Amino acid sequence: MHRYRFLLSRQWVILTLVAIALIPTMIKLGFWQQHRYQERTARNDLVSAALHAEPVPVERLTSPGHTVTRTEKYRTVTATGTFDTARQVVVRRRTSSDGEVGFHVLTPLVLTDGMVLLVNRGWIPANGAQTAFPKIPAPPAGRTTVTGRLKADETTAASGIKNVEGLPDRQIMLINSAEEAHRLGARVLGGYVEQTAPAAKGGSPEQISDPGSEDAPLNYAYMIQWWLFAAAVPVGWWFLVRREIRDREETAAERKPEESEPATV
Numbered sequence: 001m002h003r004y005r006f007l008l009s010r011q012w013v014i015l016t017l018v019a020i021a022l023i024p025t026m027i028k029l030g031f032w033q034q035h036r037y038q039e040r041t042a043r044n045d046l047v048s049a050a051l052h053a054e055p056v057p058v059e060r061l062t063s064p065g066h067t068v069t070r071t072e073k074y075r076t077v078t079a080t081g082t083f084d085t086a087r088q089v090v091v092r093r094r095t096s097s098d099g100e101v102g103f104h105v106l107t108p109l110v111l112t113d114g115m116v117l118l119v120n121r122g123w124i125p126a127n128g129a130q131t132a133f134p135k136i137p138a139p140p141a142g143r144t145t146v147t148g149r150l151k152a153d154e155t156t157a158a159s160g161i162k163n164v165e166g167l168p169d170r171q172i173m174l175i176n177s178a179e180e181a182h183r184l185g186a187r188v189l190g191g192y193v194e195q196t197a198p199a200a201k202g203g204s205p206e207q208i209s210d211p212g213s214e215d216a217p218l219n220y221a222y223m224i225q226w227w228l229f230a231a232a233v234p235v236g237w238w239f240l241v242r243r244e245i246r247d248r249e250e251t252a253a254e255r256k257p258e259e260s261e262p263a264t265v
Helices: 002-008 010-052 177-184 216-260
Strands: 076-083 089-095 101-111 116-125 143-151 192-197
Touching (some): 002 216
Parallel strands (some): 116 192
16 A cells, blocks of 8 residues: 555645545536526427417417416417507617617507507617617508517516616616506506517518527536536546556666665775
8 A cells, every 4th residue: 555655645635635526516517507408498498389389369368467477478479459659668778680789669559458568669770879769660550460479578687687767758778567557557468579570661670580599509518528527537536646656666666776786895
């Protein structure tokens, strides 16, 4: 066992403790990436199922005060009514597909029964100071049938967007049906709709693109990577130990001939 006495040295004790600590840490990180992979896969499956489901009237999925659930989010819905452009607002600090900062146009759609559906008609550029109310392309006049993706009310906790007070007139930070119901003095359906039809034409707001898939396979790759690192730590530690033993034995072998040479008179 004298060959391994060097493992009791300060340097090797520290190295061994670090290796022991790294193994469970890397295993835990692998399980965390596995959890992220499962979360993202489940989210992608839900979004795909919602986007490919048959369109339904919006009243089947939401009502005033309703909280849109994960399974309802991104469902394609239809609604028929009249756009109330006099009371539309713009949502600040929203980006286009090219990353340009501008506004989303939020227009109330008054349904045939008098209830209101919030419709995000898409993105428009600021075209000047952010404090000025932008010129907004008009929606179809009269009775209109709208198709779009159902979304949940926006919150600061979910979006990270702070709901700033004291904004310029007819500008908001978050799309929230409860706040809009108070502003409009109307029965507003919970959540809102991202319009996908009628299709945008020249001068119309840029329609919001489909939600992309999250890169779940990347998390799977990271999971495998962390677990391989965990397996490599003891292998690497043993390799260093064997190299240290070999170096010590070679050094000892070089010294022996010198020590056995007879002294000259």
